[in-house]
Amino acid sequence: MKTIGIFFGTETGTTRLIAKKIHKKLGDEIASKPVNVNRIEMAEMLQYDVLILGTPSYGVGEIPGKSAGCLEPNWEEFLAKSGTPDFTGKRIAFFGLGAQERYSDRFASSLLRLHEVFKGFGAEIVGDWSTEGYTFAHSAAVQDGRFVGLVIDERTQGMFTNERLDAWLAQVKPLLLEKLTTPA
Template identity: 70%
Template sequence: MKIGIFFGTETGTTRLIAKKLYKLLGDELADKPLNVNRIEAADLLKYDALILGTPSYGVGEIPGLSAGCLERNWEEFLARFGAPDLSGKRIAMFGLGAQERYSERFASSMMALYQVFAGLGADMIGAWPAEGYTFEHSASLVGDHFVGLVIDQRTQGMLTEQRLREWVEQVKPQLLQKLHHAA
């Protein structure tokens, strides 16, 4: 079994980050990233170790048509997903945000998605320090850490590769541990 990587995207940036994570993990450890608007619940549920990515939309809403997305996104996937028991699954999340343009709600959609999966019993990992970001408020912040990796391609694109490498080093052992237990 491998690590499953799933993302919702609007402009393609979340897809780009998912592909970079896949490349860092390698195809021995991870399956190719899949867009949640092209999968069924069973496609995600077959994995015990997951990386989920989301853009930020609205005021900390789960991205989807009702939040103003042009394509189906996490909102529509979750409507079909139902409420399966995710106990035994380990999930790391990444979210995109624009700290200058949306300083008052920076990367807040990640928290909405995080709460859904945590509420279904998943073991949520991958908290990321808020140090180095400049914003007024983020719903995705707990103490001095975001609930997952935050990427700001617009204003801090030069830091993306380093942040991805550091985050993968942090979450990889915890995700692999899940794969070895499942094997």
């Protein structure tokens, strides 16, 4: 059986931590070990038909990378060297991190930018998430009243992380597995 590819960008390590939690909850049988995008080429990501992609939020709703204030290469640098890959036929679920109290005016907004990039590459996107239980002034990642992917705030709501991961995975896992078991 093919597996779900889990890729992330990170600055402080928190996005990596969440990616590892997702992998552990899904298990080795259906999910590959999470990989930082600053360690791969696009060809490695394209080997998967089903992906979970994670991002921190940096800048004002920008793709995280050095121009947004990151010290290490992140999504910006990965995408800059990747051209315009074809993700047609691939299914992707997103998760993003943010700090709703500290950055209330742009909470988790980088998630939308990454979502837009991969949608532009032709990917099918699944896994939107409710805004209930969060307190923020604005987030670009809210479309039609919902986040475009799971949003985690480890800084002020870390106590809800496992509960949110479990609920989101219950929602997206069947959609991701459906794509894995469907012949191309």
